Structures are given as C-alpha cells and as structure tokens.
Amino acid sequence: MWTEIERVIDANQKFVVTSHVNPDGDSIGSALALCEFLRARGKEAVVMTSDEAPMVYRWLDPGGDMISPATEEDHHHITSADAVFIVDVNGWERLGSIGEIIRDAAAVKAVIDHHPYREEITPITVVDTSACSTAELIYDLITSLGGPLSRRAADGLYTGILTDTGSFRFANTSPVAHRITSSLLDAGVEPATVYDLVYNQNSEARTRLMGKVLSGISFAGNGQVSWLTVTRDMIADAGTRPEDTSGFVDAAMTIAGVEIGIIFVEAPDNKVRISLRSRGNKDVNKVASNLGGGGHKNASGVVFQGSIEEAVIAVTGEAVKAL
Ligand SMILES: [Mn+2]
Structure with missing residues (x-):
C-alpha cells in the first residue's frame, strides 16, 4: 500500500x-x-x-x-x-x-x-x-x-x-x-x-450561550426531531463568535427518542448555517442534499438563504419526512 x-x-x-x-x-x-x-x-x-x-x-x-x-x-x-x-x-x-x-x-x-x-x-x-x-x-x-x-x-x-x-x-x-x-x-x-x-477548553461565555440555546430546544415528529436556534443577537449578547456554537448540535442528540438533531445558526446576508446529525439509518445527507447542502448519512450541513424562521420550517419539514 x-x-x-x-x-x-x-x-x-x-x-x-x-x-x-x-x-x-x-x-x-x-x-x-x-x-x-x-x-x-x-x-x-x-x-x-x-x-x-x-x-x-x-x-x-x-x-x-x-x-x-x-x-x-x-x-x-x-x-x-x-x-x-x-x-x-x-x-x-x-x-x-x-x-x-x-x-x-x-x-x-x-x-x-x-x-x-x-x-x-x-x-x-x-x-x-x-x-x-x-x-x-x-x-x-x-x-x-x-x-x-x-x-x-x-x-x-x-x-x-x-x-x-x-x-x-x-x-x-x-x-x-x-x-x-x-x-x-x-x-x-x-x-x-x-x-x-x-x-475541556470552553470559555465561560460559550457555556452561558449554550445554556440559553439549550433552553430554547424544540421538537417535531413525536420527539424524534429536535432543533436548536441561535440568532446573531444571542451570539453577540453572550460576547461569543459563531464558531463558539460548534458542537452544540451534539447536545440535541443526547435526548432519548431523538433520531435527528439540527442546529440553525443565523449568519450575515440573510443566511442560516445549518448542521444536522442523525442516528442509524436516518439519512441527513439526503435532507441536506434536498436543500442544496451535503455531507454524510449521519452528519451533514446546509447554508440556507432566508430567515431563521423560514429555515426551521423548510429543514424540519424535510427532517420529519426522513424519519
Ligand atoms: Mn479525518
């Protein structure tokens, strides 16, 4: 070799x-x-x-x-x-x-x-x-x-x-x-x-932001899809940067019964950065591909053009179909 x-x-x-x-x-x-x-x-x-x-x-x-x-x-x-x-x-x-x-x-x-x-x-x-x-x-x-x-x-x-x-x-x-x-x-x-x-290198600010983000967790598909949303204001108010949200999506996957976890991070120019995770055969690469993104079966991403509310409707809808 x-x-x-x-x-x-x-x-x-x-x-x-x-x-x-x-x-x-x-x-x-x-x-x-x-x-x-x-x-x-x-x-x-x-x-x-x-x-x-x-x-x-x-x-x-x-x-x-x-x-x-x-x-x-x-x-x-x-x-x-x-x-x-x-x-x-x-x-x-x-x-x-x-x-x-x-x-x-x-x-x-x-x-x-x-x-x-x-x-x-x-x-x-x-x-x-x-x-x-x-x-x-x-x-x-x-x-x-x-x-x-x-x-x-x-x-x-x-x-x-x-x-x-x-x-x-x-x-x-x-x-x-x-x-x-x-x-x-x-x-x-x-x-x-x-x-x-x-x-184990998180800042206090990131940990506080994580607390805020987690407390806003939402569910669809009988609790099998969970998602987190992070606005630019939340990131700025916490004194953090968008990259401080990396890894948050994994927390959505720690809940019993959740098959697909998603995080929506608001970005400049009316864009939303979305990361998806899934368990087993649930294919989030397909979910992301349908929306112009991609990745692997159990981990994928999309950059969505639109508001965070529009992104949530579009992506959670596709995610529920993938269950
Ligand atoms: Mn590698």
Missing part, C-alpha cells in the same frame, strides 16, 4: 504537508505527525494550511512552526518544495487558497485520506475509507516504514483518532483503531491530558 509513498519520501528532500480548510484534530494531528516523521528521516518538512488551526490543537505544535493560516509570503515553501503531501482530503476545492498554488507547483503530489474518493489530484493517492481517521493511515505508514514514531507524532495521531471517532463513540471505532491507540499509549500519550487539552 505504501510503496509509491515510500518512493516519494526517499526520492525527495523538501516537503510541504497540507490538509483541508477548517482544519480539525485529524487533519492537524495527521499532518504534524507526518511532518515529524519526515524530519526524523532527515528531510526538510513544514505543515501549511489555508485556514487557521483552532487554538485547541496548538499544543501539538510546541515550536509554533506550523504555518496556519498560510499567507502569500508563505507560498514559496510550496513553489520550492520537491513534494507536497495532501492529507485528510482528496478534492482541490477543499484545499482553500493554497490549492491553486499547489496545483501549479512543480512538486510531486501525494494524497493520503480516508474520505470517499472525490477527484484525482495525483495518481499517487492512497484513499482507504475503512480507516477511522487519516491518523490511522499515517500510523500505518510510519510503522510500515520502520518508524521512528516520536512522542510528538504519537500525540498528533492520538488526537486524530480521538476526534474523528468522537472520543471512541462513533460507528467507525474499530478494533484497529483501539489497537493503534494502545500502541500510542505505549509511546507515551496521556489520554486524560489530551482530552482536557482538546475538549
């Missing part, structure tokens, strides 16, 4: 490792672990992303040398690189502003991902949708090539598996994921510390 990737590593000296827009635990953890591995092999390597990495993942980069967000002055890393590794994504448009620079660069490109195949960026592509995370694939790469697996790389890979499996709750939590996790603990990862650093 790794023959071609190994050839790319052996044949080149200067590397850029990049990933998708809106970086998450898996994209950042995987990219940093791969970068660490390349450096341990005597290569020059740097991690670069179009969008800024969330604060909760900054501890994975104690040297602060991850370039995130990348500006125009950083593009020379790409134009002068021998090879670019693209991880946790396999579509050009999901690479953001640096996608075009990478496309035009002379560097060899290689993709390592676990998302369903979208388009060919390069013939050197390893996509395995059976992997719980890209971190699982990077772990396999590092160990298949004989290491080394440093403590820092292990922290990145553990963070990737932790976040992409929803803290070992989602259906992708496989025996392989647990076996790799076991090796990562052997390499020194401290699970309680990582969990605190990633998840």
Whole structure:
C-alpha cells in the first residue's frame, strides 16, 4: 500500500504537508505527525494550511512552526518544495487558497485520506475509507516504514483518532483503531491530558450561550426531531463568535427518542448555517442534499438563504419526512 509513498519520501528532500480548510484534530494531528516523521528521516518538512488551526490543537505544535493560516509570503515553501503531501482530503476545492498554488507547483503530489474518493489530484493517492481517521493511515505508514514514531507524532495521531471517532463513540471505532491507540499509549500519550487539552477548553461565555440555546430546544415528529436556534443577537449578547456554537448540535442528540438533531445558526446576508446529525439509518445527507447542502448519512450541513424562521420550517419539514 505504501510503496509509491515510500518512493516519494526517499526520492525527495523538501516537503510541504497540507490538509483541508477548517482544519480539525485529524487533519492537524495527521499532518504534524507526518511532518515529524519526515524530519526524523532527515528531510526538510513544514505543515501549511489555508485556514487557521483552532487554538485547541496548538499544543501539538510546541515550536509554533506550523504555518496556519498560510499567507502569500508563505507560498514559496510550496513553489520550492520537491513534494507536497495532501492529507485528510482528496478534492482541490477543499484545499482553500493554497490549492491553486499547489496545483501549479512543480512538486510531486501525494494524497493520503480516508474520505470517499472525490477527484484525482495525483495518481499517487492512497484513499482507504475503512480507516477511522487519516491518523490511522499515517500510523500505518510510519510503522510500515520502520518508524521512528516520536512522542510528538504519537500525540498528533492520538488526537486524530480521538476526534474523528468522537472520543471512541462513533460507528467507525474499530478494533484497529483501539489497537493503534494502545500502541500510542505505549509511546507515551496521556489520554486524560489530551482530552482536557482538546475538549475541556470552553470559555465561560460559550457555556452561558449554550445554556440559553439549550433552553430554547424544540421538537417535531413525536420527539424524534429536535432543533436548536441561535440568532446573531444571542451570539453577540453572550460576547461569543459563531464558531463558539460548534458542537452544540451534539447536545440535541443526547435526548432519548431523538433520531435527528439540527442546529440553525443565523449568519450575515440573510443566511442560516445549518448542521444536522442523525442516528442509524436516518439519512441527513439526503435532507441536506434536498436543500442544496451535503455531507454524510449521519452528519451533514446546509447554508440556507432566508430567515431563521423560514429555515426551521423548510429543514424540519424535510427532517420529519426522513424519519
Ligand atoms: Mn479525518
């Protein structure tokens, strides 16, 4: 599986490792672990992303040398690189502003991902949708090539598996994921510390906003659809930002009997950002697709043009039909 990737590593000296827009635990953890591995092999390597990495993942980069967000002055890393590794994504448009620079660069490109195949960026592509995370694939790469697996790389890979499996709750939590996790603990990862650093970092303001949002929860379809609404005023009054609502939708899914949970977040220009979650066979990808959005069966999103009231009517109507 790794023959071609190994050839790319052996044949080149200067590397850029990049990933998708809106970086998450898996994209950042995987990219940093791969970068660490390349450096341990005597290569020059740097991690670069179009969008800024969330604060909760900054501890994975104690040297602060991850370039995130990348500006125009950083593009020379790409134009002068021998090879670019693209991880946790396999579509050009999901690479953001640096996608075009990478496309035009002379560097060899290689993709390592676990998302369903979208388009060919390069013939050197390893996509395995059976992997719980890209971190699982990077772990396999590092160990298949004989290491080394440093403590820092292990922290990145553990963070990737932790976040992409929803803290070992989602259906992708496989025996392989647990076996790799076991090796990562052997390499020194401290699970309680990582969990605190990633998840127990809410601000007081976000927690108060969450209280307000949760107290307004509504239901349809005999209690099988629940939804939360967040107006721009609520976000501003709490002294928070729209991204502080991330994760709120999961609270809607903790209620017994709820099959589909939805959050409506009012955005500028008469738009509403909507996230949907579902259990089992309830397909919220279909709900989102019918309204011009998309995603996976159990997690999807839509940007709705209209008021929050109009969005609630349209989306909950589709959600009830999907029960
Ligand atoms: Mn991932």
